[in-house]
Each structure stands twice: as C-alpha cells, then as structure tokens.
Amino acid sequence: MSDFGHRDHYVAAVKAKIFSINPSINVVDITHSIENFNIAHGAYILKSVFRDFPQGTVHLVSVNAPSGPEERAVAVKLEEHYFVGIDNGLFSLLSDKAPTAIVELTKDSSYNRVFPEKTTLAAAAVSLASGTNIYNIGTQISSLRTMLNRQVRVSKTQIGGHVIHVDQYGNLVTNISEELFYKQKNNRSFTVHFARETVDFIADSYDSMDHGDCLVLFNSNGFLEIAISQGNASELLGMGFDTPVMINFSEV
Template sequence: MAIITFLSDFGESDHYVAAIKARILSVNSSIQIIDISHQIEPCDIAHGAYVLKSVFRDFPKGTVHLVAINSAGQQGDKYIAIKLEGHYFIGTDNGLFGLISDTMAEGQVDINVNNLATTFPAKEVFAAAAAKLASGTHISDIGKPLDQFKKMLGRHLKANKSLIAGHVIRVDHYGNLITNIDKPTFDILSAQKTYNITFSRENSRRINESVNSVEAGDIFIIFNERKLLEIGINQGNASELLGLGYDSPVMINFE
C-alpha cells in the first residue's frame, strides 16, 4: 500500500490538515496517510528537521514525506521533490531538507511546473505531487530538473581526546534536553577514562541506563533510542528547572 507521511506546523484547530488530505485522496483514494505531527512550532525549520530526521527511516523505502513547515518560505523559494536514501520528500526549498541527511540526493525536481501563485502551496502543489509519487509516477515526471536545493548547517559536535563540546538540539514535550552528543563518539573517547558531564550549574560522572533508574525529581542522563545524550528530570521538566533550552552548551571532560 502506498504511504504518504504528513508533517506540518498547521496545528489541529483549523481546516488545513484535512484539506490537504482531501486533495491527496481525490487523486488516489487508496493512499494511506500517516500523520507524523502537526504541532511543529510555526516556521521552526530546526524543530521540523529534527522530528523528520528522527523518524523517516523507520518507514519503508519508497514512502513519500509531505512536509509543510514554513511552506510559504521566502520570496523565490521553490516547491520541490527530492529522492533521498530511497525516500521521497516534498515541500518548500527553505533549507529543511538539507538538515535531515548528509547523503547525496538521488533526484531533485521543481514541482511548481506551472509557476502557480498560491497562498496554500501544501494543498495546491504538494498534495497532488505527493499523490502521484505514491501512486508510482517517477520523480522526473512530476517536475523540472533542479541543480541543487538549499542546505542549512546544523550545530556540529566538537570533540578531541579530552573534551566533547555539544549543544541542546531539541527540548521535547517533557522538557527533556536532547543533545547532539552521540554514543559512538562518547564510547570511543571515554574508553579507559573517567569523565565529567557539565550543564548549567550541574555536573555528573554517571550515565544512567533508563529514566526510572533515578528517583522522581532527580536528574537522569541517558543515551536515547537515537543514541543521543539526553538530560532530564524524572517526572519533572529539565528545561524549566535547569534553565536550559535550545542551543545550550553541554560538555563532557575526560580525565
């Protein structure tokens, strides 16, 4: 069965999400549409990229991912489709797709072939293109060839034998602080060494196995399912209580 995932900053209180689904189903009523989230902060490309990067590989290859975040974009931004890691992505060329993978695209096209001027591109342009891709149309047949698409630079990890310097890249729904410090890098640099993790005014020499390995109200530090270092408070909001948020520094010193 053809699958289209749908990620947007539309929220749930208006008709926008339903209108786009209706347009997709009017092209092919057998398509399965799966919502990733519609609670992305308005026009927050970093938030959208984090969520999409976290989940798109869990879907079967060939899945079409319709992304409507800051879909109006800036003047001159194109509406595009990209084939990347065996998946298809449709949205505005606003830099988001450059944040989800370092792999070279297998194909990329401008899908606004009629230069349609619209205030609702997700419905008027994205939906039909997504439905065609999900129905088996080749990507080269839904748009004009595109030389490149925008790529933004995310926060990069700094690491050497004595230090890992990272940042918070996402504060999740629970107030947990997800960083860009990855477990493979930590495992290599921490071998046969002691370490001290520092953030805000706190420090720790221990990484926990799970959230519930600490008491309620205590700080936990884990590597989550994406193998990224995560800091939280069991049954509490770490962002509020520690005064940390997006881009806050987190350091690991090795001895």
C-alpha cells in the same frame, strides 16, 4: 508533517486534496505541532522518524513554507525515501548523505502560492506514492538550499555540544552522539556538565534514578539526553534550545 496545528482547516484541506486524487492513499500524520516557523524543530522530528517508515514512503512537509515569488517547490529522493515541500533548507538537515534525485516541481495553473500544500505539493506527493517516476513530475536540479546543523566541538579531553531539541516531557536532547561519546571515552572516566549540574555516569532508563533526580542517557536515536526522573528538566534546570553541554574526560 507541518506547523499547521489543529485549530484550523489546513490539515483537513490537504488530506481532502490527496483523497480526491487517489482515495486509496494511506496517510500517516507524523505531527502538525511543529513550533511555528521553526525549521530546526521540524528537521529534528522528521530526521528522528523518517527511517522508521518503509523505503519508498513519501513525506509531504510544510514548516515555515515561504510564499515569495522566488520559492521553489521540490521533490527529493534521499535514502530511498521521497520528500515533497518548499525548498527552505529543511531537507538539507535530514541526512549526511546526498540526495539521489532532486526536481523542481512543475507549477501549473492550479498552483497556489499562499497554500501550495493543497495544490501542487499534494498532487506531487500522490503521484510519487502512486509510482510515478520523480523525473516525470518536475525538472531536475542539482542542489537544494542548505542550512548547517549545530556542530560538535571535539578535543582529546572534551566534547562540546548543544541542546538541539526539548521534547514534550522537558527532556533535553543534545547533538552529542553515543558513537562519538564512546569513541572519545576510550575507557576513561568522564563528567557531563550542564547548567549547575555535573553527572559522571550514563543511566540505563528514565526510571533508573529516584524521582526528582537529574540523569543523562542515550535516547532511542542514539543522542545524549538530559532528563529529570518524573520531572521537567528544561523548566527545572533553566535550559533550552542551544544551551551548551560539555563532557570532560580524564587525561588517563
């Protein structure tokens, strides 16, 4: 997964390196269309999908990879998956669980600070995918650079969240989880407030409303999502990343 895009040779160069080391490696592209330098976008996409892959999968990641002299190339074992990339904070956003192993990759003479994905990172990913123990490809370290996810505010009568992702269709994904919503709801009535809209029920699907109508539902990852049936909610509602979303509950 990367923010390389598809215009240039970068994706092909990394794959060529992987196949030159081990032609039998199976490579699956998650996406190379992460917004340039957008760590939050990359973290959301990877967090949404990595658990769908078999345990033991190696994820080679390049989003806003810095090229300064203090950069650390790392391999991380988290929830029985492996992640390889530059330590820029993205890996800390993937899970509430702590990694079970972190190593700083050994940089040999082939290391290219401008394009480490093609050299050290690709080689490390192939080694892990081929069964090499993570501690044999680098030096154990105790922690990663950390970043904080957007936090949800919760009171007896309210949940306050934010839009954390706008997908290809203009649907607005929030950081309010289905589990938290029903825990706070506790058989009470509710209203969801965003932009100039108020909604008082959870839809079952995107097509459960007439075309052009606004709706909220819980997506396949279990997070509250705002959509417009057959429309682009982000454009039509004037909402985007970090826009606040409030849920108010009755006092009972």
